Amino acid sequence: xxxxxxxxxxxxxxxxxxDPIFNGxxxxxxxxxxxxxxxxxxxxxxxxxxxxxxxxxxxxxxIVVPPGNSVGYMEQDPxxxxxxxxxxxxxxxxxxxxxxxxxxxxxxxxxxxARPVDTASGGERRRAALARLMAEAPDLMLLxxxxxxxxxxxxxWLENELATTRTAYVLISHDRAFLRALTRATLWIDRGxxxxxxxxxxxxxxxxxxxxxxEDMQRHKLDRKIKSEARWAVEGISARRKRNQGRVRxxxxxxxxxxxxxxxQGGAAMAxxxxxxxxxxxxxxxxxxxxxxxxxxVQELSLTVQRGDRIxxxxxxxxxxxxxxxxxxxxxxxxxxxxxxxxxxxPAVFDQARAQLDPDMTLWDSLTGDPDxxxxxxxxxxxxxxxxxxxxxxxxxxxxxxxxxRAPVRSLSGGEKARLLLAKLMAKESNVLVMDExxxxxxxxxxxxxxxxxxxxxxxxxxxxxxxxxxxxVATTTVAMEGDGxxxxxxxxxxDYRAQRGEDAPKKESKSxxxxxxxxxxxxxxxxxxxxxxxxxxxxxxxxxxxxxxxxAKLEEFMSDPEMFSKEPVKFQKATDALVERHxxxxxxxxxxxxxxxxxxx
Numbered sequence: 088x089x090x091x092x093x094x095x096x097x098x099x100x101x102x103x104x105x106d107p108i109f110n111g112x113x114x115x116x117x118x119x120x121x122x123x124x125x126x127x128x129x130x131x132x133x134x135x136x137x138x139x140x141x142x143x144x145x146x147x148x149x150i151v152v153p154p155g156n157s158v159g160y161m162e163q164d165p166x167x168x169x170x171x172x173x174x175x176x177x178x179x180x181x182x183x184x185x186x187x188x189x190x191x192x193x194x195x196x197x198x199x200x201a202r203p204v205d206t207a208s209g210g211e212r213r214r215a216a217l218a219r220l221m222a223e224a225p226d227l228m229l230l231x232x233x234x235x236x237x238x239x240x241x242x243x244w245l246e247n248e249l250a251t252t253r254t255a256y257v258l259i260s261h262d263r264a265f266l267r268a269l270t271r272a273t274l275w276i277d278r279g280x281x282x283x284x285x286x287x288x289x290x291x292x293x294x295x296x297x298x299x300x301x302e303d304m305q306r307h308k309l310d311r312k313i314k315s316e317a318r319w320a321v322e323g324i325s326a327r328r329k330r331n332q333g334r335v336r337x338x339x340x341x342x343x344x345x346x347x348x349x350x351x352q353g354g355a356a357m358a359x360x361x362x363x364x365x366x367x368x369x370x371x372x373x374x375x376x377x378x379x380x381x382x383x384x385v386q387e388l389s390l391t392v393q394r395g396d397r398i399x400x401x402x403x404x405x406x407x408x409x410x411x412x413x414x415x416x417x418x419x420x421x422x423x424x425x426x427x428x429x430x431x432x433x434p435a436v437f438d439q440a441r442a443q444l445d446p447d448m449t450l451w452d453s454l455t456g457d458p459d460x461x462x463x464x465x466x467x468x469x470x471x472x473x474x475x476x477x478x479x480x481x482x483x484x485x486x487x488x489x490x491x492x493r494a495p496v497r498s499l500s501g502g503e504k505a506r507l508l509l510a511k512l513m514a515k516e517s518n519v520l521v522m523d524e525x526x527x528x529x530x531x532x533x534x535x536x537x538x539x540x541x542x543x544x545x546x547x548x549x550x551x552x553x554x555x556x557x558x559x560x561v562a563t564t565t566v567a568m569e570g571d572g573x574x575x576x577x578x579x580x581x582x583d584y585r586a587q588r589g590e591d592a593p594k595k596e597s598k599s600x601x602x603x604x605x606x607x608x609x610x611x612x613x614x615x616x617x618x619x620x621x622x623x624x625x626x627x628x629x630x631x632x633x634x635x636x637x638x639x640a641k642l643e644e645f646m647s648d649p650e651m652f653s654k655e656p657v658k659f660q661k662a663t664d665a666l667v668e669r670h671x672x673x674x675x676x677x678x679x680x681x682x683x684x685x686x687x688x689x
Contacts, residue, residue: 112148369432524552
């Protein structure tokens with residue numbers, strides 16, 4: 088028996104005064120669907136979601152939601168006028184006995200229902216809007232970037248909630264790990280066309296690349312056919328004019344078909360160039376401690392940052408990750424301990440709050456008005472890594488068109504604002520990048536390019552991010568901040584950090600639970616001579632050793648090109664340093680495994 092759809096869209100067309108965003112779109116969402124909605128920034132993902140929610144009226148077509156079904160949309164910028172607290176907003180429409188749903192979501196998403204609306208940040212408002220949607224429990228949830236402003240613990244909570252719910256949902260997110268874990272179908276918006284595949288996001292990139300490969304092949308064949316027919320038209324038409332008018336008309340049809348093909352938007356032509364090399368030792372922190380009142384940020388942390396390191400800082404929101412970076416950068420002084428900065432440091436900062444962007448300025452003025460980018464006497468040029476460039480030409484490298492150059496920053500989407508901030512950052516020469524949540528709102532293709540740029544960047548990167556996949560791709564060291572001043576340094580990215588922990592990051596327990604846990608552990612302690620930490624470490628080491636061996640093999644293959652040293656001396660040196668580091672780490676891991684194995688057997 089056929090299921091009744093939760094939502095059906097028939098012949099939807101929509102324009103905003105220019106090229107159609109959608110044309111003749113048909114779409115069905117069934118009960119139980121878990122759908123990833125993907126596409127380039129500006130392709131219309133959020134617009135499609137608003138059409139589905141009934142917030143944007145299409146020019147043509149109709150949307151059918153059968154009686155008894157409900158559709159809920161997570162607002163990006165919720166209107167909270169008339170509500171005193173975040174809890175009042177989140178519980179609006181619920182029965183008095185259902186407030187527990189908001190409190191539960193507030194605990195998982197980490198917002199305080201008692202927080203006055205007037206003092207709440209944008210992130211807290213978004214979390215309240217998400218809690219409201221989850222408490223309402225509609226038949227279909229429309230979630231637009233729900234992980235923005237969530238820390239990794241809150242993302243894990245939300246991931247678990249969505250994994251176990253029976254509610255259908257359509258999900259927009261830049262977080263690959265989140266999409267891979269939750270989705271079973273994919274909607275892909277590409278140049279006004281919406282395609283659907285009954286596989287989750289994990290299969291998206293292979294599907295996209297195959298689609299584009301087939302499209303390029305079709306375009307190539309069509310070009311060859313047009314060329315052949317055009318040659319025939321010039322050489323033979325005079326002798327066969329009457330008989331072959333149909334073939335001439337067919338040539339016209341081929342040319343019309345070719346001209347109607349919409350070119351794919353190219354990737355952003357972003358470039359990142361390190362300036363003068365810093366000293367080999369960039370930062371050296373020794374036993375630093377910092378407190379603000381009763382809040383302890385860090386206690387007795389020692390950390391040495393070498394040139395070329397990619398250091399990730401992870402932990403719950405509000406734990407002090409940004410403060411620790413400011414300590415390491417010398418912007419604030421520790422209460423005790425010392426921080427020694429290396430020589431020739433040229434920092435550049437990507438600010439998650441985007442405070443460097445004035446919403447009332449145009450994109451043009453945002454670049455030309457920057458003192459570090461201004462070219463004296465030239466109103467239409469900016470300095471880009473020491474060279475003058477026309478402002479529009481530079482904006483085009485970040486996928487902005489000429490019309491947008493004079494538009495206000497406030498008119499940009501979240502992804503476009505992130506690209507504009509990257510444009511400002513990458514115009515400057517630097518050898519230390521501080522990147523605070525750079526991945527928010529960026530599409531998959533731009534994230535891939537940013538990762539490649541950071542891989543090739545001949546400088547040092549300090550990174551704050553809750554994007555687990557991006558951390559795995561970029562970080563060489565992870566500093567885990569767990570609250571109460573605890574900060575622990577681990578080798579590798581997010582998955583390496585978890586492997587070295589031997590388990591998922593533990594949730595904080597109440598003191599009574601901790602006491603009970605201690606009694607339980609004493610009663611069930613292993614008899615093989617290993618502590619619990621050592622046992623977990625022993626279990627994790629084979630995986631770490633296998634990963635290091637694979638990385639060594641990959642580096643040795645990369646360096647096997649006899650011309651690599653002369654062609655790419657910088658990359659060759661980086662690969663050499665990385666190979667030495669991996670060999671040392673492998674030797675240490677193997678020795679540690681032998682010691683623990685002997686202890687376990689003894």
